[in-house]
Amino acid sequence: AQTVTQSQPEMSVQEAETVTLSCTYDTSENNYYLFWYKQPPSRQMILVIRQEAYKQQNATENRFSVNFQKAAKSFSLKISDSQLGDTAMYFCAFLKLYNNNDMRFGAGTRLTVKP
Amino acid sequence: DVKVTQSSRYLVKRTGEKVFLECVQDMDHENMFWYRQDPGLGLRLIYFSYDVKMKEKGDIPEGYSVSREKKERFSLILESASTNQTSMYLCASSLLAGGGNQPQHFGDGTRLSIL
Numbered sequence: 001a002q003t004v005t006q007s008q009p010e011m012s013v014q015e016a017e018t019v020t021l022s023c024t025y026d027t028s029e030n031n032y033y034l035f036w037y038k039q040p041p042s043r044q045m046i047l048v049i050r051q052e053a054y055k056q057q058n059a060t061e062n063r064f065s066v067n068f069q070k071a072a073k074s075f076s077l078k079i080s081d082s083q084l085g086d087t088a089m090y091f092c093a094f095l096k097l098y099n100n101n102d103m104r105f106g107a108g109t110r111l112t113v114k115p
Numbered sequence: 116d117v118k119v120t121q122s123s124r125y126l127v128k129r130t131g132e133k134v135f136l137e138c139v140q141d142m143d144h145e146n147m148f149w150y151r152q153d154p155g156l157g158l159r160l161i162y163f164s165y166d167v168k169m170k171e172k173g174d175i176p177e178g179y180s181v182s183r184e185k186k187e188r189f190s191l192i193l194e195s196a197s198t199n200q201t202s203m204y205l206c207a208s209s210l211l212a213g214g215g216n217q218p219q220h221f222g223d224g225t226r227l228s229i230l
Binding site: 004006009035037046091102108 | 119146148155156157159160171205218220222223224
């Protein structure tokens with residue numbers, strides 16, 4: 001079974017600075033998807049960024065980018081120019097190819113952006 | 116935009132009660148999911164459904180059942196609520212697409228307290 005590990009339960013960053021959230025996973029699969037989801041306080045969980053394992057190029061979405069290291073099974077999220085609205089729980093998730101019913105989530109990292 | 120609506124944001128029930136949590140999505144998604152979210156444990160899958168009247172157990176189905184009579188609605192039932200079922204419950208939906216690259220879309224969550 002796939003497992004996803006987020007080793008940082010809590011992090012903080014000053015507004016406008018850059019922060020990196022870590023995620024590692026364990027799988028024997030070669031093709032899969034990785035996601036970062038954001039859950040703001042008392043608000044809906046939303047998708048931040050997605051990476052296909054067969055793509056070597058790291059995904060980017062505006063201020064959000066990932067560092068995908070397939071051999072190391074690592075998938076970190078970098079947030080540049082942090083904003084107060086980035087304060088949230090961040091979950092890393094793994095999804096096997098051809099099985100979109102079995103998404104595995106990490107325990108989450110609580111990120112606080114300080115003014 | 117996908118809209119996943121959970122009937123209650125906060126719910127307080129008593130031990131032994133039968134509890135219904137309702138979820139409706141408006142995007143004609145085939146897949147629907149119920150998760151439980153607990154601090155330090157991330158999201159754990161309770162049940163999912165890939166079609167009307169179809170259901171599959173997730174990782175922690177004990178003490179729960181589900182119902183999917185219509186494509187847009189997926190209900191989670193606590194047959195006899197217990198205090199260890201106090202938690203945040205998240206509903207999600209996704210397309211049943213080949214390749215499994217469809218992200219899940221989440222509702223706002225229901226914070227359930229069992230007294």
